[in-house]
Amino acid sequence: MTRLTRRSFLGQAAGALTISLVLPSMSRAQELRRLTPAEIKEVAATPNAFLRINADSSVMVICKHIEFGQGTSSGLAALAAEELDADWAQVRVESAPANAQLYANLNMGQQGTGGSSGIANSFYQMRKAGAAARAMLVAAAAEAWGVPAAEITVEKGVIRHPASERSAGFGQFAEAASAQPFPEQPALKEPSQFTLIGTDLQRLDAVAKSSGQTTYSIDVTREGLVHSAILHPPVFGARLTSLDDQAALKIADVLAIHEVPQGIAVIARTRHAALAGVAGLRAEWDHAGAETRSTDEMYRDYARAAQEPGADVETVGRGAQGLDAAVQVIEAEYRFPFLAHAPMEPMGAVADVTPERAEIFMASQLVTRDLTEITKVLGLPPEAITLNIMSAGGSFGRLGTPDAEFAAEVAGIAQAWGKGPVKHLWTRENDLRAGRYRPMSLHRLRGGLDADGNIVGWDQVIAIQSFLDGTAFGGGVRNGIDRSATEGGTGLPYAIANRHVGLHLMRNGVPANFWRSVGSSHNVYVVETFLDLLLAQSKKDPVQARLDLLAEDQSRLRAVLLKVAEMADWQGGVQRGDRALGVAMATCFRSHVAEIAEVSRGPDGLPRVHKVWAAIDCGLAINPDQIRSQIEGGIGFALGAALHDEVTLAEGGVVEQSNFDTYPSLRIHEMPEVEVAIIPSTVDPTGTGEPGVPPLAPAVANAWRALTGTPIQTLPFRRGVRA
């Protein structure tokens, strides 16, 4: 690792101004930890290199977060460009390399993207980088023109001294600026001074992505590149006992077969031969110690566990004892399946490993974690490894694995081959059958009503596995409580006097993982549909009753709920001819979202969603068009999963799904109209990648219950709708 000292570093690359923020020295332990929002604002904390101003006046922003569709790279560029007073047309963006010292997510304490934190943790950092560059350009111009810096203006990429009628582009002073002193805490604009932030900006990757020109991991090529495909064990945890690879090795263009801890890799001159090679492998596996239960059996185990209160995650008031005062107790059991992420780009990477060094091109959400795992597998020091972070064809959490299993697989295969670059690529079948799913869960709910229909007790018991326990992120699990499993179910915004949330962390051999909105993907569904059910017992209006129940300090949720009700013209009633409306809301990663879905019974007997209205408060809107885009996409992603998707294991533990025919994705004819409102705000921004997801499925289910009288408590809907 580079040793960092207090200095203002200015790297020069042929006439370019490279600005690196290097801040007061701190111990590494101090640097690489999570910072609070207040600390993030003050960050002079982590050294970063974010900008390069070229001689042609183009501004290259270096993005420390992966671009996997959420528009984060354009957002971070906008933050820097705003303070730099650049013209949006001169701004470009590229991905930062793996380097946690420079590019840590301040919210995570390591380099990584997740928790909808990209914009939130970069809001001050990127603006300071832009403001510092602007100050240095101005200082250089002042020196050259012999005028006071205070008389110089910068607007849309033009440096100007009005009094002497002189002007210049950034490129003209890029080199001279690099010799100027570096302001560590440059003055930042007030929100009223923003010219780019808050406007609908063109995504910087829109042209390339609309013409097939973006380079993803799968597109990387190298001289002498060979192709690798893999056979994974047929059930999770099975061990290879014997392998007959003679047939595979006889296939033309197959070069080698390598056993790695994750499976058996076939190396070939062509993709065609690599795939044929995998099909030709004859492997025997030992299933002792493997996960051989079916998901039906797992649900039975989970249901049994959920009869007991579990670890005490949260007790408010008298907790579950509040139910004792109820005149009516409603009970429900909810079931949520394993869900694959199925990003359009299957897992893939290009890796070139020699005994001394390695270069890897891959997409990664948890960059530091992946790099650490690669160093372990290869036995090389981090400085011998170049990890290039590629744009990803989607992720939804799939590229952020605490156990870094794919990085390890790639590194192991490339090292075993050892004769040059390897393109390792999964098939869709690999993807859907390799685990790292959203964990399945079962929830037991009890809600108590008094004679007036008030909720006097609420008890949620969750049975779910932890995907953090036993990994490098195991510190997130304490006293049997994994907050990623309970988020969305705890700290409810509703003033319910007596409430309890219990948790059973279940043993499960199916590897699980983060999935867009994580715990909120199931807990918000439970909370928002069970609440609706309780409210319906006393014939309360779902919107008005929520407003009545919202705690005093929930003004932002109140505002999004009022807004979405106005947009959908919610008028107390829920039935509109053959359609009904349903509402749900959530706070997810500190953003607040309410959604209303308009639903009818489709020809297939499933909910048909015609329109969704959404209101979001994510603080200051950086690029409103991209916020709308994320909410639209989050709604479609959530709807596809809710309608169709589940990963199930048959008896013996074999995954029953294999491709998009058995794991359907939402398609265009199922996509509802979407209308999004953004609540105006000058509060520091929070995320938008995930918060649109949690309210969608419960809003649809609430509409369905209003329409049919039947609650849906087992997902996906195609399983849970009892016709």
Next chain:
Amino acid sequence: MAVSFDLNGRPVRFDGDPETALLWVIRDHMGLTGTKFGCGAAQCGACTVHLDGATRRSCITQVGDIDGASITTIEGLDGPVAEALRAAWVRLNVPQCGYCQSGQIMSAAALLVEVTSPTDEDINNAMSGNICRCATYVRIRKAIHQAAEAVTK
């Protein structure tokens, strides 16, 4: 036996296994990577190209079966329809991750050549074979309508 075909108006020759999927020939042998692999089973449409002007899933098309054909990929898609689609895609910021968008545009282009002013139903029929996991469908629909308008104007 070598296979010969036109790729974006240029004659090309492939000497490898004729059972190789056209997708890998285009990507790995011809070096045009705009056409994507998504499922290998004609389920997702990411690999969509035009074969003699009609959409074709290159992931299940054996190259040996297309001898003498004319193949167009996203890199070779041109003309007023293509320009209008690309402009609308960019203007509306359609792509998120972008991975499926080559296939989406290839399907949309074939639609607009066939139906100059498509209805929502026409769009559903022509585009439901193309999955977008980011669910950019609202904007895809709007972009196709806008492109259609631009071309017919």
